[in-house]
Amino acid sequence: MNCNRNDFLDKFVEHMLNIKTQGESMRFTKMFIPTIKDAPKDAEVISHQMMIRAGMIRKVASGIYNFLPLGLRVLKKVENIVREEMNRAGAQEVLMPMVVPSELWQESKRWDVYGKELLRLKDRHDRDFCLGPTHEEVITDMVRRDVRSYRQLPLNLYQIQTKFRDEIRPRFGLMRGREFIMKDAYSFHASEECAEREYKNMYETYLRIFERCGLRFKAVEADTGQIGGSFSHEFMVLAETGEDAIASCNKCKYAANVEKAETKIQGQGASVKGQEKTLTKVSTPNMKSVEEVSGFLKVSPQALIKTLIYDSDKGGFAVLLRGDYEINETKLKKHADAEWVRLADDETVKKITNAPSGFAGPVGLKCGIIADYSIQNVVNGVTGANEKDAHFVNVNIDRDFKADKFADLRNVVQGDDCPRCDGKLEIMRGIEVGHIFKLGTKYSETMNAVFLDENGKEKPFIMGCYGIGIGRTAAASIEQNHDKDGIIWPMPLAPFHVHIVPVNVNDKKVMDAAENIYKDLEGAGIEILVDDRDERAGIKFKDADLIGIPIRLTIGSKNLENNMVEMKLRKEANALLVNRAEIVEKIKNFKS
RNA sequence: CGGGGCGUAGCGCAGUCUGGUAGCGCGCCUGCUUUGGGAGCAGGAUGUCGGAGGUUCGAAUCCUCUCGCCCCGACCA
DSSP states (O other): OOOOHHHHHHHHHHHHHHHHTTSSOEEGGGSOOOOOSSOOTTOOSHHHHHHHHTTSEEEEETTEEEEOHHHHHHHHHHHHHHHHHHHHTTOEEOOOOSEEEHHHHHHTTHHHHSGGGSOEEEOTTOOEEEEOSOOHHHHHHHHHHHOOBGGGOOEEEEEEEEEEOOOSSOBTGGGBOSEEEEEEEEEEESSHHHHHHHHHHHHHHHHHHHHHTTOOEEEEEEOOTTTOOSEEEEEEEEOTTOSEEEEEESSSSOEEETTTOOOOOOOTTOOOTTOOOOOEEEEOTTOOSHHHHHHHHTOOGGGBEEEEEEEETTOOEEEEEETTOOBOHHHHHHHTTOSOEEEOOHHHHHHHHSSOTTOOOSTTOOSEEEEEGGGGGOOSEEEEOSSTTEEEEEEOBTTTBOOSEEEOOBOOOTTOBOSSSSOBEEEEEEEEEEEEEEEETHHHHHTTOEEEOTTSOEEEOEEEEEEEEHHHHHHHHHHHSEETTEEOOOTTTOSOSEEEEESOTTOHHHHHHHHHHHHHHHHTTOOEEEOOOSOOHHHHHHHHHHHTOSEEEEEOHHHHHTTEEEEEETTSSOEEEEEGGGHHHHHHHHHO
């Protein structure tokens, strides 16, 4: 109304000062932190619920999220650690487009292979594009255009960028989204040795990155999956809610994703001959599963030879497995030498075994049989009789049937022997936050990305690729570090280092003290969130616990009279009183 | 993709079976009191009942279609 020029200027200056506080430290009243008591019912896992409740993220569509200021700060913390360590390791940051022309994907043959996860779109000229789920094609193209000589190698280029994978079933919030931020690095080499050296370099770099993030994690051997290549490691954050099972030796350093984990080959030729009983068919009405059959016949599941009928690009075949073990399709695919394998549908089972599914067995079966090593020990076993409601008992290998091939086809279980030493394997769960691959020449060959070596000979680049899920790392940290009240951030990922809670903002002494401490800490390079809201103490404490900043300073009038301030670590139950003069020093110690 | 479930106020839910003026708790706004662990009292605002079509005098409720979201499933041998 009577807003004259000077008022306007004052307001402008005030506004600019407020903006300035949006740097390292913040006032709660100025920051957009919409915390909520009840998480929406669609949030299933802890990290998802807590990020929503703490006002860090909001869902926009299935598997697609907004990052609010607090969430973004955490994301940036992870990014910066990754960036610093990648740079330190000699990699260089680039930025590639999110929208990629189909030509590149057609060239690598992945346009047809990658499937529905690849979100395809057309531009106004009806040309095909996709949203990049990963960038091997783009980087290979980028490098082949301008790198001609071995003298320009090696190169390690990375970006931190948004990826899109149209997941079948996005879930668990940031843990399995469709749109997500990833650091992906690609290295190019003139020789195998150089590529392997870089793989080790990245392995070490990843160890440093996740250590700096304050995570408990494990590097495990992994299957190379869809990206392809010769060998790879995954970096798993250990958490009950992890989507992956990993096997880890209790004695040596061996650790592997269960998809890939091996055990000592048992029982080759160890079957006890001479006690073989007569093969007998028994009636097992409606007994299909291992539990049903073993319960009905009163034998242990170990005595069963589970017969699974598989379909593949090479046709149908049978897989034999001891009753108490699980099939590992990754291993099966490899040993069956197939492009794809799939459990056969009822119709195919019927065609191959002449019986409804649930009664398949190797005796008299007229298809290829591939058997897990585990059945070599089974004497007088139980199998389906390839006939409805019937099983054979006293089935013996060699006498009653033969397998075309023995192989390691099962998932390892708790207590299996370590393949490397005399230790035992433990099974634990993990969240995959990083994955490194030695790619070899898979992409450089198909995309004709070549350089001239010192002999003037044309050779394809030898490549490696190295990914880290940025958002997933933040989510994994929460899965690993939380209690019933909220998040417990490790210092390096925390959105702020210190959370100042003035108990009563209307008490001038309290607020003055809070302001002074705020300024002192800020001057010492510490990031602070000060809860200057005119709210009851209880509400502020609840929000502080939920948001999970590692150090909380509670400023109340009574303690202030003794020149003391309460300091509480989020991860500990009890608070301690600190003299005002010592606060900065104390906190500096905790921070490092 | 198959199976199941859910869409009602910002969030959590009731109401749907059996059609008859849209509710509860939390949150939000105003005022007073309160003020170290999600306060009390009083007053107040807020809904295309996911969307479209149909049945009916009348639809959140019944029917058809559609969209969105969530969960389970590739271990039945």
